[in-house]
Amino acid sequence: MTDMMTQAPAIDPADETEEPADLALRRALGVRPSNYFSDGRKGEHPDPNPCPTWCWVARETDEIYGHEVGWSNPMRAHHHLLATPTTVASLYSGTWYSGTGDRVGTREVVTSSIETQLEQIGTREPMIRVSPRHWPDGRELKLVEKLRLRVEDARELITALTYVCDVADGKREPVGGDDA
Amino acid sequence: MTTAPAAAPYVVCPTWCEVSAEEHVDDLSNWNGLVIHHGLIDAEFSVGLSVTTFVDGTVIAADDATVWVSDGHDGPAADARRLAHALLKAYELAEATSNNRHLSLVAN
Structure with missing residues (x-):
């Protein structure tokens, strides 16, 4: 790098x-x-x-x-991407929440999802963390069994993983931030 | 009067399915005559595939396939790239199965 x-x-x-x-x-x-x-x-x-x-x-x-x-x-500094790719896990329930800021008065829904984060502590090897976010009853839970994905969910997770790997390997510039 | 026992149905499986013919036949009554195929596609990341079909291997719905993977992952980029490849393999098999490819006759 x-x-x-x-x-x-x-x-x-x-x-x-x-x-x-x-x-x-x-x-x-x-x-x-x-x-x-x-x-x-x-x-x-x-x-x-x-x-x-x-x-x-x-x-x-x-x-x-x-x-x-x-x-x-x-x-040691904790380095990470500004914009983290998040993909839908459509076989799990999402939750709703009330909009804030400019969206006060609206009701929004967040799906269960998978975050793909690129992190690095100090000069250690960059690490990629894949973390499911599941929202049964509005509470975030870590999945205890295997993560199940519809085919389109899997395709998008592949896209997210490939993007983060390419960024980590210097093959692609990260999207988002000042120079987006 | 005696009746001959009914012949077990033929079950058409995708090539990646790891469920035995006997198990499929035994499960038919549990799943209203449908067949659920399971297969482990990549052992390192526990990536697998499940698809429900009729006995003749025809998929129920094009988007019915489920890819499963071990919950969560934390590792270097090389590991994540291998995970992506494993998921891609499962994805491609799911797509092929939905198009009625990768089928083989396994049970009688």
Whole structure:
């Protein structure tokens, strides 16, 4: 995978999170801070490695949003696609919900579906996660048996999987985001 | 007066069906005379195919076929591509079966 963008060196957030004496000592020793703001401001993530080309942070042209600092693996950025292909699982019930924002007053239906996500933790190998989303009684459930698909569902899942594989392998540019 | 036992019907299966002739015949009464074919198409991802037909192998409806796959997947792109190929194989077999191809006579 060719890296398109290098994240700016992590901005040291310690001025706002450390006591002056601790800050002075840490800087004298040349070690990294152990406190970070969790919100994703661009350039503030402690992971110094560049984003993969398909990562939403690499593709956003604004200088505001970056990776959040996650508590479970704070020193590694969690890269993922901005737009995730989601395909219909038509043999399962969906659910309805009330529209929000501009769609207040409307009633919308969401089908059960399959999300195909491309993710990468730090510089590890990109991983593709296929996750069924099932909504019996309006509650999201993980399927406990085999996922059953109508033929057209399977065809669309193949399309989604192929797209995500091609993006991961650098054979295709991701669709969506600033340059969509 | 004695009557000869009725001959078991011939059941026409798709080539990928793994259900035995005896099982199909035994199940006819459970499924109102219809036949449900099952086959494992790819063992790595547990991708399989199910299609319901009449005894002569004619599909009930073109969109009746069901592709099944193990629930969820998490792995590198190479694995996901193999999963896509396994699903594609099942999809193509489902399409072919709906067009009454891949049939063979298996039971009597």
